[in-house]
Amino acid sequence: xxxxxxxxxxxxxxxxxxxxxxxxxxxxxxxxxxxxxxxxxxxxxxxxxxxxxxxxxxxxxxxxxxxxxxxxxxxxxxxxxxxxxxxxxxxxxxxxxxxxxxxxxxxxxxxxxxxxxxxxxxxxxxxxxxxxxxxxxxxxxxxxxxxxxxxxxxxxxxxxxxxxxxxxxxxxxxxxxxxxxxxxxxxxxxxxxxxxxxxxxxxxxxxxxxxxxxxxxxxxxxxxxxxxxxxxxxxxxxxxxxxxxxxxxxxxxxxxxxxxxxxxxxxxxxxxxxxxxxxxxxxxxxxxxxxxxxxxxxxxxxxxxxxxxxxxxxxxxxxxxxxxxxxxxxxxxxxxxxxxxxxxxxxxxxxxxxxxxxxxxxxxxxxxxxxxxxxxxxxxxxxxxxxxxxxxxxxxxxxxxxxxxxxxxxxxxxxxxxxxxxxxxxxxxxxxxxxxxxxxxxxxxxxxxxxxxxxxxxxxxxxxxxxxxxxxxxxxxxxxxxxx
Amino acid sequence: xxxxxxxxxxxxxxxxxxxxxxxxxxxxxxxxxxxxxxxxxxxxxxxxxxxxxxxxxxxxxxxxxxxxxxxxxxxxxxxxxxxxxxxxxxxxxxxxxxxxxxxxx
Amino acid sequence: xxxxxxxxxxxxxxxxxxxxxxxxxxxxxxxxxxxxxxxxxxxxxxxxxxxxxxxxxxxxxxxxxxxxxxxxxxxxxxxxxxxxxxxxxxxxxxxxxxxxxxxxxxxxxxxxxxxxxxxxxxxxxxxxxxxxxxxxxxxxxxxxxxxxxxxxxxxxxxxxxxxxxxxxxxxxxxxxxxxxxxxxxxxxxxxxxxxxxxxxxxxxxxxxxxxxxxxxxxxxxxxxxxxxxxxxxxxxxxxxxxxxxxxxxxxxxxxxxxxxxxxxxxxxxxxxxxxxxxxxxxxxxxxxxxxxxxxxxxxxx
Numbered sequence: 046x047x048x049x050x051x052x053x054x055x056x057x058x059x060x061x062x063x064x065x066x067x068x069x070x071x072x073x074x075x076x077x078x079x080x081x082x083x084x085x086x087x088x089x090x091x092x093x094x095x096x097x098x099x100x101x102x103x104x105x106x107x108x109x110x111x112x113x114x115x116x117x118x119x120x121x122x123x124x125x126x127x128x129x130x131x132x133x134x135x136x137x138x139x140x141x142x143x144x145x146x147x148x149x150x151x152x153x154x155x156x157x158x159x160x161x162x163x164x165x166x167x168x169x170x171x172x173x174x175x176x177x178x179x180x181x182x183x184x185x186x187x188x189x190x191x192x193x194x195x196x197x198x199x200x201x202x203x204x205x206x207x208x209x210x211x212x213x214x215x216x217x218x219x220x221x222x223x224x225x226x227x228x229x230x231x232x233x234x235x236x237x238x239x240x241x242x243x244x245x246x247x248x249x250x251x252x253x254x255x256x257x258x259x260x261x262x263x264x265x266x267x268x269x270x271x272x273x274x275x276x277x278x279x280x281x282x283x284x285x286x287x288x289x290x291x292x293x294x295x296x297x298x299x300x301x302x303x304x305x306x307x308x309x310x311x312x313x314x315x316x317x318x319x320x321x322x323x324x325x326x327x328x329x330x331x332x333x334x335x336x337x338x339x340x341x342x343x344x345x346x347x348x349x350x351x352x353x354x355x356x357x358x359x360x361x362x363x364x365x366x367x368x369x370x371x372x373x374x375x376x377x378x379x380x381x382x383x384x385x386x387x388x389x390x391x392x393x394x395x396x397x398x399x400x401x402x403x404x405x406x407x408x409x410x411x412x413x414x415x416x417x418x419x420x421x422x423x424x425x426x427x428x429x430x431x432x433x434x435x436x437x438x439x440x441x442x443x444x445x446x447x448x449x450x451x452x453x454x455x456x457x458x459x460x461x462x463x464x465x466x467x468x469x470x471x472x473x474x475x476x477x478x479x480x481x482x483x484x485x486x487x488x489x490x491x492x493x494x495x496x497x498x499x500x501x502x503x504x505x506x507x508x509x510x511x512x513x514x515x516x517x518x519x520x521x522x523x524x525x526x527x528x529x
Numbered sequence: 530x531x532x533x534x535x536x537x538x539x540x541x542x543x544x545x546x547x548x549x550x551x552x553x554x555x556x557x558x559x560x561x562x563x564x565x566x567x568x569x570x571x572x573x574x575x576x577x578x579x580x581x582x583x584x585x586x587x588x589x590x591x592x593x594x595x596x597x598x599x600x601x602x603x604x605x606x607x608x609x610x611x612x613x614x615x616x617x618x619x620x621x622x623x624x625x626x627x628x629x630x631x632x633x634x
Numbered sequence: 635x636x637x638x639x640x641x642x643x644x645x646x647x648x649x650x651x652x653x654x655x656x657x658x659x660x661x662x663x664x665x666x667x668x669x670x671x672x673x674x675x676x677x678x679x680x681x682x683x684x685x686x687x688x689x690x691x692x693x694x695x696x697x698x699x700x701x702x703x704x705x706x707x708x709x710x711x712x713x714x715x716x717x718x719x720x721x722x723x724x725x726x727x728x729x730x731x732x733x734x735x736x737x738x739x740x741x742x743x744x745x746x747x748x749x750x751x752x753x754x755x756x757x758x759x760x761x762x763x764x765x766x767x768x769x770x771x772x773x774x775x776x777x778x779x780x781x782x783x784x785x786x787x788x789x790x791x792x793x794x795x796x797x798x799x800x801x802x803x804x805x806x807x808x809x810x811x812x813x814x815x816x817x818x819x820x821x822x823x824x825x826x827x828x829x830x831x832x833x834x835x836x837x838x839x840x841x842x843x844x845x846x847x848x849x850x851x852x853x854x855x856x857x858x859x860x861x862x863x864x865x866x867x868x869x870x871x872x873x874x875x876x877x878x879x880x881x882x883x884x885x886x887x888x889x890x891x892x893x894x895x896x897x898x899x900x901x902x903x904x905x906x907x908x909x910x911x912x913x914x915x916x917x918x919x920x921x922x923x924x925x926x927x928x929x930x931x932x933x934x935x
Binding site for chain 3: 057109159170186195233235252389
């Protein structure tokens with residue numbers, strides 16, 4: 046299983062190369078991303094064919110050493126990261142070029158040299174996070190992830206972006222400290238920090254407090270309502286490629302840890318689950334309301350992430366016993382569909398703002414500009430976020446509601462449906478303006494030209510669309526045996 | 530052995546007294562230069578005495594040598610930092626003196 | 635000893651409070667420095683000299699220097715204070731957290747020590763006799779590798795966002811050069827000593843790197859070292875060398891033994907020392923550049 050270690054080390058070494066040899070940063074970035082995507086595909090295939098595998102690093106077994114574990118869930122998350130990463134790479138290459146040109150805009154050069162090392166670090170950290178079987182190691186991957194994400198936020202260099210990045214840094218550090226405190230307490234209570242410690246923690250008050258600290262750290266990092274205060278500004282002021290990474294991938298790291306806590310038997314306390322359900326529902330409501338009131342397109346998309354995170358957290362915390370039920374799979378599918386759709390949406394919004402020169406929602410339907418490919422991609426991504434068939438979002442919500450009906454949890458079904466209706470409401474604010482043809486468009490209106498950014502957005506949106514039809518593949522991965 | 534132990538305790542006690550005096554000087558003296566005066570001398574000697582005493586108490590040369598080295602290093606860096614602080618303070622005083630004279634003229 | 639411990643705990647609280655309540659930044663940083671040194675002392679009392687060394691050198695010393703530098707660059711703090719409600723909320727949260735921790739510490743079962751015996755059982759096969767080094771460079775070397783990535787990510791961030799170029803430090807007068815003549819070579823010596831010592835006693839790459847960085851900083855202040863005059867590419871290579879060696883060693887070990895980071899039998903100590911040597915140089919260079927800042931963008935710095 047060499048590919049598991051390479052999945053982390055290869056992007057990391059590529060990040061080093063891109064930093065040292067900054068003129069060729071984009072080349073290293075492209076090579077690292079494509080190679081990592083190949084490894085991710087290979088991992089998914091081998092997990093599907095021969096079941097999950099784990100390696101004890103250094104030959105030291107779990108409580109003493111660290112274990113890397115590749116099961117279906119990890120393989121799916123890594124494949125999701127690779128897919129989104131490829132799309133984002135296309136956009137980044139289009140925006141900032143592959144090689145330095147003779148006469149170059151310094152801003153463009155700065156973005157190119159800054160983006161690739163940060164993105165490759167993010168990729169390495171995410172792959173390491175999904176593979177890790179150790180709480181302290183998970184904390185370390187969150188540290189890399191948090192720093193790289195702050196860099197991605199601040200990359201555009203505007204005042205607003207720097208301010209948002211600073212708030213993000215502080216919130217992320219607070220989350221890290223809570224997480225670290227929880228891990229330390231777990232070590233004090235049970236004497237070990239591998240994931241096998243989680244079921245033992247429920248036995249003592251110290252262990253339960255440790256779980257609560259870890260969950261609150263995760264909540265802060267995942268921007269779970271009401272700890273989302275740092276997120277809309279950070280996600281809406283970054284460059285489009287960076288926003289797509291932050292919103293589609295980085296918050297997934299924390300959500301994945303929450304799902305792992307559930308699967309490893311860490312979320313046993315009912316009070317904690319009910320608390321998370323309430324926060325998830327609150328996030329759905331608050332995010333939707335803010336998205337309905339947002340005046341800027343990027344802000345709307347960012348607030349929709351708050352709502353979607355609420356939905357995913359809800360799906361994680363209502364899932365029953367993972368060994369008997371399959372409701373937890375809904376959370377994984379929703380994460381997958383949200384990643385694809387949200388990345389497509391941010392890339393599309395970037396293109397729309399580029400053509401319009403602004404991203405005010407009220408100014409979307411201009412009479413001299415026909416809707417272009419980016420608007421189309423946005424609409425497709427919106428369909429997937431809402432969860433209409435045949436998208437991946439539909440399959441996720443179907444599995445979730447099916448599981449909820451099986452448990453007889455009708456109030457939660459109502460919550461999920463209300464959230465869906467709200468998402469229709471706020472997304473149609475944009476889609477209706479984007480797709481309106483007819484009389485208000487002048488006869489000589491031009492159509493925006495095709496750019497590579499459109500290709501990336503449409504590619505990701507269509508992947509989200511057809512992932513519903515191909516959902517047998519992720520479900521087969523998730524149905525395989527889990528490692529615990 | 531008894532003599533060495535007694536001597537060690539005495540040296541440490543003397544060092545602590547010197548350090549206390551340095552702290553008292555830092556607290557009570559009116560300006561930066563007098564404070565530095567109290568701090569650098571008492572500090573250097575205090576640390577040296579404590580280190581020597583601890584070395585004697587340990588009773589082995591392998592401990593005494595590094596501890597003596599520590600005392601020497603503290604003395605060198607203490608003297609240099611004291612000098613640097615005084616120097617920068619003097620520079621500032623000169624600058625403010627010049628600017629006030631300039632303003633009044 | 636309980637009297638000493640109580641006094642230490644009280645002093646830590648006082649230092650923390652003075653750092654929080656100081657009216658100006660320099661005062662707050664001074665409070666923080668004292669706080670860090672006292673915490674290092676408490677690590678010694680808790681029988682963790684490795685942590686104490688790291689806390690004193692990096693947690694307090696270098697962080698304090700970074701803070702002083704940042705404070706020197708910033709505009710004076712705005713007059714408007716944090717709103718009362720926000721302060722009250724923060725106090726409430728802190729008290730809640732402290733209460734929760736107090737409950738947890740009261741409840742801690744004393745006897746569930748699982749990890750210690752495991753380390754002791756396998757210490758003989760780790761190649762070193764200092765359990766801390768065995769954990770950091772062998773049993774949990776993966777964590778250390780990723781921690782190095784964290785350090786490098788921080789440097790990437792500083793390069794991307796920090797101020798362009800570094801001002802030349804002010805001249806420090808005739809007494810400084812003799813001081814430098816003693817301290818700079820000595821820091822290299824002490825770093826090497828700590829590095830070698832790490833195999834058997836408290837010490838190791840992080841402490842050695844911090845000491846090395848101290849010597850480099852002394853040279854920088856003396857005007858003998860100007861990172862801004864060196865092209866950024868080689869500087870980056872220096873900072874990345876250690877972690878690149880580490881990652882390459884991890885993969886090489888996988889090729890040789892079939893398991894990631896499993897050093898070949900009998901050669902553990904040589905592998906660990908080689909990795910730590912690379913890490914020391916990189917940590918020293920990275921910490922120095924975190925302080926002085928560097929330009930992003932390859933050869934045309």
